[in-house]
Amino acid sequence: MSTLLGRLGGAAAARPWRTVAAWVLLIGAIFGLAQAFGGEPRDNYRVPGTRSTAGMDLLNARFPDSSGTSARVVVHDRGGRALPAGALAGLREQLAGLPHALSVTGPIPSRAGDTALLTVGYDVKVTDFKGSAGLDALRAAARSTTDAGYQVEFGGELPENFSAPNGTAEAIGMVAALVILVLALGTVIAAGLPLLVALAGLGAGTGLITLLSAVTDISGIAPTVASMVGLGVGIDYALLLVSRHVEGLRRGLDARAAAAEANATAGSSVVVAGATVLVSLFGLKLAGLSVYASFGYATFATVGAVMAAALTLVPALAALAGPRLLRRAERRAPAAPAAPAAAGGAGARPGPTRTERWARLVGRRPVAAAVLSLAVLLGLAAPMLGMRTWPQDAGSQASGNTTRKAYDLIAGAYGPGANGPLLLAVDLRKLPESELPALEGRMAADPGVAAVQPARFNAARDAAVISVQPTTGPQDRATAKLLQRLRGGGLPTGVEATGTVAAFSDISDRLSQRLWVVVPFVVALSLILLTVLFRAPVIAVKAAAMNLLSVAAAYGVMTAVFQHDASAGLLGLPHAVPVSSWVPILMFTVLFGLSMDYEVFLLSRVREDWLATGDARGSVVRGLSSTGRVISSAAAIMVAVFTGFAIDPDITVKMIGVGMAAAVLVDATVVRMVLVPATMTLLGHRNWWLPGWLDRLLPELRVEPGEAPAPAPQPVPA
Incomplete structure (x- = not known):
């Protein structure tokens, strides 16, 4: 190669x-x-095999007119005065004329009368809208209302699916x-x-x-x-x-x-x-x-x-x-005669560099360095034990976002559960229509339910949908417990809970389960790749273990930052939020690969020196000395790039930026500069141990130029 x-x-x-x-x-x-x-990016959150998907499939099949996307339009009088019926009627008329608008529900006034909610149903899916076209049309339809001095904000699936590009x-x-x-x-x-x-x-x-x-x-x-x-x-x-x-x-x-x-x-x-x-x-x-x-x-x-x-x-x-x-x-200096690269890869220096002095220091105290670095990593990873995951919604967005403003207005006027009602999909071929009143009564009697809307039937009257509004918001633990109670025995045969909250709960559960499938897969592939490359299974296992520690430390930092009000506020968030369900698996796969970058950069130089000299401990010092500056600079660049993404308005991108910046910083300092050289110094020639049967099975990949067979290992003192 x-x-x-x-x-x-x-x-x-x-x-x-x-x-x-x-x-x-x-x-x-x-x-x-x-x-x-080319095409347009679009999200597809369909999760086959989940209960929420089964309920949504029933509604899409029996209520074809409601199978498209929707948007919520919230009108509010900042002075607290009752909204005039004429202004709302004019807004409703404008919304009904939007492209692909199939129906407009409302306006539904709040108890105080200063807020009204309208819902626009479309005959196409949210992915059919390109860029900001759908949101721009909503704003154009509401322009006369905003010109009259009323606050108009937009929520629901269509506005929340749009993310404005940000090159900052x-x-x-x-x-x-x-x-x-x-x-x-x-x-x-x-x-x-x-x-x-x-x-x-x-x-x-x-x-x-x-x-x-x-x-x-x-x-x-x-x-x-x-x-x-x-x-x-x-x-x-x-x-x-x-x-x-x-x-x-x-x-x-x-x-x-x-x-x-x-x-x-x-x-x-x-x-x-x-x-x-x-x-x-x-x-x-x-x-x-x-x-x-x-x-x-x-x-x-x-x-x-x-x-x-x-x-x-x-x-x-x-x-x-x-x-x-x-x-x-x-x-300006006179050119030096060309010379072959030294084992360490650098030319002669008048004295040891700071990286070389550090490498020698770690080599003299490997046990203390290993124990101290391991304690730091475990301390950073500790908050991970309290991590709570949930897909991010409008309630997690920055306060200046229109979807967040709509979310807050709805929560204040109609209750926090109005932002995430549960939909009960009823198959009337399995449950008689006469049992619906009793079902609605049981739902209303649950302490976690604020309101139950009467059943709405389809044209064939073989299906119905019941809207159940929880007393708590979509991200609240109590809402998830309500869903568990309903699914645990509160719903009869033929009834399934669906809707955004139910789908988010199923997604969160699915990703939590699949994480333990993804982790072994990625670790196993990395072990195989490193073993083939360096012909050293000990090195491969040690690298995988240290990468797992780096990822765990990143999880801990991310949990500590986003699940506490003070630190979340520094990133522009109004309050603490759970870690997005998408982030742990995504971060693991990307970070495991990035951590291997620095491992390969370092070990390639160490192995190059080891093959040339046979000095197991000295090669660690010289390899770290020759790569320390480059790895530190590369890591600083990565941290700067990822930290820049921490200011992105999208909460998921923000979390990934913070988590990956923390992981790279920890990996390039605590792991590569301390833990790796310390453990390699302690293991000595054992780093490069290779059983004979595995030596015969592994292909011979020459990574370093002029690579020669490894020198015979020296006897290891007892």
């Missing part, structure tokens, strides 16, 4: 303008195809990344190169996601998550290659030779690290939800594109930049 990558890097560096032109044409072709044949997070992440790159590489040209490469890969990935949207359902926030991951790993991969290229220039190599060497060494690590991320993303397919598979598709396309850009564009652009990648003082 290293030989092929070296040839690829040398060829790209020898013909840089052709390589750049090929990428320009490729991105242009992808965007042209996306413009002509990406911009903040790129600016922060540029600053870190300048500090790490020393020149603006060298710093700008990884950003340019990452943006090229991100552009190609974005076009591919648009094409995927035409053939499968891609979640509305999947492109944002894919951009978050793609931008971070793209800059990291390019940084690793540029750093190794600069090392070659410092040793006197020409641009082509330096590019070939960088691709053969660091490029191999990029391929393995990227492959680990891609393999981990396969775990999302096991989540059991099509919307989750779409996150995997989108991120897979983006990571693959940025990896290809790093391996081809970095050599080309580095060749065009030439010696300008070096600091000005280095360019």
Whole structure:
């Protein structure tokens, strides 16, 4: 693999303008195809096999006129005066004239009369509305009402399904990344190169996601998550290659030779690290939800594109930049004769670097370092035990969002349960119509029920729907307990509880169950990949265990931040919220792959030194010394990118940004700089133990150039 990558890097560096032109044409072709044949992102939360889905299927089949999407329009007089009937009648007329509007229910006045609720039913599904078209039409219909001085807000499925694009997070992440790159590489040209490469890969990935949207359902926030991951790993991969290229220039190599060497060494690590991320993303397919598979598709396309850009564009652009990648003082100094790379990969230094001194310190006190770092990780992970998951709704959005304002107005005027009524789907072929009054009476007598609407029948009168309003809001634990009571024996045969709250409850339960399927799958694939790569099962098991600790620490930090009012308020949230049900599985698959990035970067250098010297402990010190600066810079870039996404208005993206920033920070500091070298020092030659039967089974993959068979292990003292 290293030989092929070296040839690829040398060829790209020898013909840089052709390589750049090929990428320009490729991105242009992808965007042209996306413009002509691409689709729109859309969410598909259907969960086959759940009770809420069964109830919704019954309603869609027996109430075809109500199978489309809906929107809620809330009108409020800020002065507390009663709303005039004429203004509401005019609004109703405007709403009835909207495209695809099938019916308008209401207005339903509040007890005080200062708030009114209208519900618009459409004859198409929410995914049929492109972008903000549906919400824009609602605002246009309500313009005369707002011009009259009344507050009009929008909620329900249609407005809540729309998420306005926001490029602020990406911009903040790129600016922060540029600053870190300048500090790490020393020149603006060298710093700008990884950003340019990452943006090229991100552009190609974005076009591919648009094409995927035409053939499968891609979640509305999947492109944002894919951009978050793609931008971070793209800059990291390019940084690793540029750093190794600069090392070659410092040793006197020409641009082509330096590019070939960088691709053969660091490029191999990029391929393995990227492959680990891609393999981990396969775990999302096991989540059991099509919307989750779409996150995997989108991120897979983006990571693959940025990896290809790093391996081809970095050599080309580095060749065009030439010696300008070096600091000005280095360019003025007389060129040193070309020399082969040292085992550690860096040239001779006048004295130990800070990273090298740190590595030696950890090597002298491995037990204390391991125990202390493990205690820190477990302490950070502890809040995870109190994690509560629930799909995010309008009640979790920022206070300035129209869906959040509608949510608050409805809760204040009609009760918190009005934002998430339970729908009882009744099959009158199984339950006689005469038993409906008794059913309604039992529902009304439950202490968790605020109101019960009379049964509404379909045209054939073989089905009915009963709306049950809880006393508590959708995210309240008491609402989930009410649903459990109903399903546990409160509903007769032929009646099923459905609606948004019931569907969210089923989704949360399904994801909690599937997490324990996804985790073993991803861990097993990563173990196999690392064992084949490094031919060291001990290293693979240890890496998987440490990655699990990193993910657990990220879960703990995220729980502590979002499930407490004070810390949630710092992120623009009005109060503490449960962790979104989508986040744990998504974070696990992505973070497990990203954690392996740094593991591969570090272990590739350690193994390179170990194969050259046979010094198990010294190779750990030298490997950490040669990679510590790059890993720290790469991690700082990732943290900056992910932290930028913490300001995204979407609550799920915000959670992912905070959780992934915490995970990368912990992984690159506590794990890679302390726990990994400490445990490797303690294990010594045992790190590279390989039983004979496994040695015969494993294929021989040459990652490092010129790799030789491992030296015979030295006797280990008892």
